Amino acid sequence: MKSLFRMCQCVALVALVAGCQVEEAEQGVSNVDSSIKRIAIDGSSTVEPITARVAEKFGEQFSDVQVGLKVTGTGTGFKEMIAGRIDIANASRPIKDSEKADCEANGIEVVELKIAIDGLTVVVHPENDWVSAITVADLKKIWEPESKVVNWKDINPEWPDHKISLFGAGEESGTFDYFTEAINGKEDAITDNYSPSADDNVIASGVAGDKYAMGFFGYAYYEKNKDKLKALAISTGETTEGAVGPTPETIEAGDYKPLSRPLFIYAKKEALGRAEVEDFVRYYLNEGQAMVADAGYVSLSEAELATTKARFEEAIAK
Numbered sequence: 001m002k003s004l005f006r007m008c009q010c011v012a013l014v015a016l017v018a019g020c021q022v023e024e025a026e027q028g029v030s031n032v033d034s035s036i037k038r039i040a041i042d043g044s045s046t047v048e049p050i051t052a053r054v055a056e057k058f059g060e061q062f063s064d065v066q067v068g069l070k071v072t073g074t075g076t077g078f079k080e081m082i083a084g085r086i087d088i089a090n091a092s093r094p095i096k097d098s099e100k101a102d103c104e105a106n107g108i109e110v111v112e113l114k115i116a117i118d119g120l121t122v123v124v125h126p127e128n129d130w131v132s133a134i135t136v137a138d139l140k141k142i143w144e145p146e147s148k149v150v151n152w153k154d155i156n157p158e159w160p161d162h163k164i165s166l167f168g169a170g171e172e173s174g175t176f177d178y179f180t181e182a183i184n185g186k187e188d189a190i191t192d193n194y195s196p197s198a199d200d201n202v203i204a205s206g207v208a209g210d211k212y213a214m215g216f217f218g219y220a221y222y223e224k225n226k227d228k229l230k231a232l233a234i235s236t237g238e239t240t241e242g243a244v245g246p247t248p249e250t251i252e253a254g255d256y257k258p259l260s261r262p263l264f265i266y267a268k269k270e271a272l273g274r275a276e277v278e279d280f281v282r283y284y285l286n287e288g289q290a291m292v293a294d295a296g297y298v299s300l301s302e303a304e305l306a307t308t309k310a311r312f313e314e315a316i317a318k
Helices: 002-018 048-061 074-082 097-105 136-143 174-184 200-208 219-225 248-253 275-285 287-294 302-317
Strands: 021-023 037-043 065-069 088-091 110-119 121-124 133-135 165-169 195-197 213-217 233-235 260-268
Touching: 037 048, 037 074, 037 275, 048 065, 048 275, 048 287, 065 275, 074 088, 074 097, 074 174, 074 260, 088 275, 110 219, 110 248, 110 275, 110 287, 110 302, 121 200, 121 219, 133 136, 136 165, 136 174, 136 233, 165 174, 165 200, 174 213, 195 200, 200 213, 200 219, 260 275, 275 287, 275 302
Parallel strands: 021 065, 037 065, 037 088, 133 233, 165 195, 165 213
Antiparallel strands: 088 260, 110 260, 121 213
């Protein structure tokens, strides 16, 4: 949690320099300036790089708005939404039926807004010279519950007789949910033999510091760390022939399977009735879309973006 706290502080400092007031959403804050309008956001570490950039630029035009941006994972973000403590949830997976039902039980209606496309990326150390591509079946052997794989040679006898150090998202993360379902065939199903973290920077550092490591996270964090990591191409076939690596082009085209995924923000409909929240979301879906690529993700097609905008306009019209 200390690393998450430092991350939020860094986001706050960057935004403050640019003129956007960003605070950490802590309970019991005193001496609050009542003239400042506040937007509370929590959730996905994958979506955070986009939202942080949008908040920074938004603040250059709306200096009277303070954005409280926290990074606790998609699942925790939805819990905060259910509890009525935030206005917007960053999410790297769609909301679950159970989460939506819990929102409705508390009188909370949420508006799903697709904002970008990501390619969940499997990474190894750059000095790993024995694997550049891997099949989904072999990934499952490594990551499935009760996995029998300990060393690299357990996958391929020509690979090193050395333990694979595994790093990945924790269970509070939408990345965890998506990876386990896409690779292991069941959400939440994963080996106990890995180091989980809600902080993608921790995962990147773990893999970068161990020649025999493997990890997974969103494409933006690979782009941010590609000088010290290597991304693996993925094959859905029986061999690695025709394996596809993650790039903006393969992710957008849907060729990077099965790890391409949509990213979302979920706005509380009641909060959209406040001018500052409506303005922020509108900015996100217009000027903010230019920041998707800057954050390392793939922008929506014109048709997909038009659908998202129409959903937003419909929500605020009611």
